[in-house]
Amino acid sequence: MGSFQVAPAVAPPWAARRRRASHLGAQWPHAAEMLRLYGALLDVQEPAGRDARGERPGADALPGYVAARVVPAIVEATVAAGPRALAEALREPPRDPEAAVRRWLAGESQSATEEYVARAATAPILEGVGVAGVARPAADGGCPHCGGRPQLAYVTESTESLLTPPRRLLCCRCGGTWVHPRLACAACGERASARLPIFADEERLPALRADACESCHRYLITVDVRRDPAAVPEVDELVALPLDLHARERGFAKIVPNLMGI
Numbered sequence: 001m002g003s004f005q006v007a008p009a010v011a012p013p014w015a016a017r018r019r020r021a022s023h024l025g026a027q028w029p030h031a032a033e034m035l036r037l038y039g040a041l042l043d044v045q046e047p048a049g050r051d052a053r054g055e056r057p058g059a060d061a062l063p064g065y066v067a068a069r070v071v072p073a074i075v076e077a078t079v080a081a082g083p084r085a086l087a088e089a090l091r092e093p094p095r096d097p098e099a100a101v102r103r104w105l106a107g108e109s110q111s112a113t114e115e116y117v118a119r120a121a122t123a124p125i126l127e128g129v130g131v132a133g134v135a136r137p138a139a140d141g142g143c144p145h146c147g148g149r150p151q152l153a154y155v156t157e158s159t160e161s162l163l164t165p166p167r168r169l170l171c172c173r174c175g176g177t178w179v180h181p182r183l184a185c186a187a188c189g190e191r192a193s194a195r196l197p198i199f200a201d202e203e204r205l206p207a208l209r210a211d212a213c214e215s216c217h218r219y220l221i222t223v224d225v226r227r228d229p230a231a232v233p234e235v236d237e238l239v240a241l242p243l244d245l246h247a248r249e250r251g252f253a254k255i256v257p258n259l260m261g262i
Contacts, residue, residue, distance in 0.1 A: 012127045012175065013232070014046040020232040024239050031239045033083055034260045038238060040081035041120055041259075044073040048121075049128030056129055063105065067098035070121040078120075089113045097121075104173070107147070112261060119172075119259055126174040148173030149256040150186045153211065153222040154233040165226070170233060172256045185213035186220055187255045199246050207231055210243040212252045219252040238262075 018039060025035035048070045057065040075093045078086060094100050094114045103110045104118035126146070142149055150169035158165035167182040184191045190213050199219075200209040207228035212219035221240045223233040237258055244254065244262055254262075 012049060012124070014042060014049075016232050017235050018042050020230065020235040021238075023230075024235065028239050030241055034238050034262075035235075037078065037082045037086075037260070038235070040077040041074065044070070044077050045120070045124035048073070049124035052125045052128040057125070062125065063098045063101040066101045066118075066121050066125055070125065071097040071101075071117055074117055074121045078117075086113070086116070090117070093117070116259065116261065122173075123175060123259075130174075143169075143171035143174060143176050144178050145176035146171060146174040148176075150180075150220060151256055151258060152220055152233055152237045153180070153186060154225055154231075155222065156225045167222070172258075175234075185216060185218065186211070187213060187218035188216040190215040199243055199250075201242060205240065205243065208236065208240045208243060210240070210247045210252075212247055212250075217252050218255050219247045220255045 021035045021039045021042070025032045025039070028035075051069070052065075055065075071093070075090050078090050080087075082090070090113065094117055097117065100110060100114040100118040101122055104115060104122060110118075148171040151172035152170050153167055154170065155165050155167055164182070166179045168177045169180045169186055170177050180186055181191070183193060183196065185196060190196060192215075195214040197212045197214065198209050199212065207224045209222050209224070210219050211222050221237045221243060223231050223236045225231045225233070228236075238260060241262060247254075
């Protein structure tokens with residue numbers, strides 16, 4: 001992992017995430033288990049992020065800080081509130097959580113359980129203190145802040161009445177956002193509209209859609225906040241399971257699975 005610098009960040013909207021998770025969990029049975037776990041993780045992540053903003057661990061110390069200060073609580077919350085398979089897997093926590101955090105920050109592969117723990121524990125710290133960049137460049141279309149891959153896209157109302165609202169991507173690693181062309185694949189940059197199918201369920205999930213690409217066979221979920229002003233993109237994406245399954249059945253793979261592995 002290359003070195004990176006921390007910089008001030010805006011405090012994440014913990015209360016909004018918690019309210020949205022509770023609301024959607026009651027509304028959508030298929031997502032209730034995931035959202036219950038997500039709510040339990042928020043109870044760990046919020047104080048962890050707050051502490052990090054005060055203590056401001058440096059780049060070199062960050063993996064050890066996360067492993068010692070956040071990972072144990074993430075594991076405990078998951079064992080208590082997570083799906084049975086994940087809870088059982090974490091009854092024996094990762095043997096080297098610091099190494100797992102380093103691999104996640106470097107974008108290296110590891111087991112699904114290790115990645116889940118590292119990701120859940122690291123996210124509030126990166127959001128809390130901010131990230132100016134990591135060694136891996138973002139020239140491949142990744143996050144301009146840390147080089148991470150896009151987790152989802154979202155669209156909000158434009159601040160200019162005559163302008164089309166921008167499409168923004170949200171990083172799977174640091175939670176940073178950036179503007180991306182509306183009619184371009186977020187994975188490979190394909191711009192031919194005939195190769196960019198959209199899967200949607202207008203009746204049940206009007207604010208969600210899956211934007212796919214027939215060139216790289218990737219997709220990601222887009223949250224249209226204009227259609228549901230109460231939406232919180234990183235929470236609402238957890239409800240998109242029917243669209244995820246529909247896209248997968250047609251041979252598309254998500255650019256990066258969400259925290260719950262979907």
